[in-house]
Amino acid sequence: MRAWPAPELPDLDPSGPPVRLHDTASGGLVDVSPAEGPARLYVCGITPYDATHLGHAATYVGFDLLVRAWRNAGHEVSYVQNVTDVDDPLLERARKVGGDWRELAERETALYREDMEALRVLPPDHFVGAVESIPLVLDLVRELERTGSVYRVDDDLYFSVTADEAFGELSGWTREQMLAVFADRGGDPDRAGKKDPLDCVLWRAERPGEPAWDSPFGRGRPGWHVECTAIALEHLGPTFDVQGGGSDLVFPHHEMCASEAQVARGGARFARAYAHAGMVGYDGEKMSKSRGNLVFVSALRRSDVDPMAIRLALLRHHYRADWEWTDEELWDAVDTLATWRRALSLGAGASAGPVVDGVLAALADDLDAPSAVAAVQGWVDATLGTGGLADTSDPDAAGQVHRLLDAALGLSL
Structure with a gap:
């Protein structure tokens, strides 16, 4: 499966500091x-059964900041994402709309690519579908069979969680919470x-009317968790640096994958750190299809909203954080970008050194985008002042x- 085109990014000098991230398993910040x-x-x-909504976008923009922070700290990055x-x-x-599941998946995956490209999310190096990973x-x-951790229920194969002595350590949940x-x-x-x-x-053994593939275990299809486990092990090895996703994946998905x-792999920890993005709400509830309160990135783009304003609102x-999307935030982001573009158009401005250092430091500290945005706003305010130019001491400030906005925050202005 192909990803979307990668934008060209400028190099930054100085480079960013080492990146620390909140690890769900330990509950603290760790050097990644x-x-x-x-x-x-x-x-x-x-799971491409519908268009990309802003909850998805917030997650992928969040981990895009991690890729950028690593790159700005001088590291190459190997990034894997599944579909x-x-x-x-x-x-x-597909059954509800009377369509073919393959066509639905292809259509919504294509739309997802377009949304990510518009938001300047850096593409993964490996963008892998569940079907191709069978x-x-x-x-x-x-x-897993060789370890004795697999058993049958009818014709389905199950993984025995008690085979992992560390089961539950990632989430920290009790059995009661899990159940x-x-x-x-x-x-x-x-x-x-x-x-x-x-x-x-x-x-999962073949059911009437469902897709299935031949296997040594009988015709069927993969379970949800094992797909990600297999893809990660293949492309990243037995232990890698960070597994990320929305906070609703902590259990069961990430716990089961680990x-x-x-x-x-004989007890080797799956990921050194587990990072989770908060949930985005709308109209007082978590954004989800079942609640009918989704705001789609593609719909905003079709209404001529600047994708950079969408990204800034997310940043x-x-x-x-868990938070709620409002139209007011989007329009405020549109106005903010207009002000930033005005400051950038001047060429000269307030010294760029402090804002470069401030943004890179904020993003290296658990991807603190709000502090990074505030640092940029401080530079804009110092450059424009209340009555025009306040500080134009740096001729190459703009x-x-x-370059900082593009490389670190993904904002191409």
């Missing part, structure tokens, strides 16, 4: 600079024949700030 080689990131991608292009939500949507999944299931949400998040805790209610499907990998919230 790679010990050697490239920084390695896996971010769970979309769950076969799964229950996609099949259910051979990897089958290899991983074989590995309270498992059924609503793709699990089947009440299925008869399971060894543990929390065990998850690795390979356990499957750790059992298959004004910390990636880990050029430096323009």
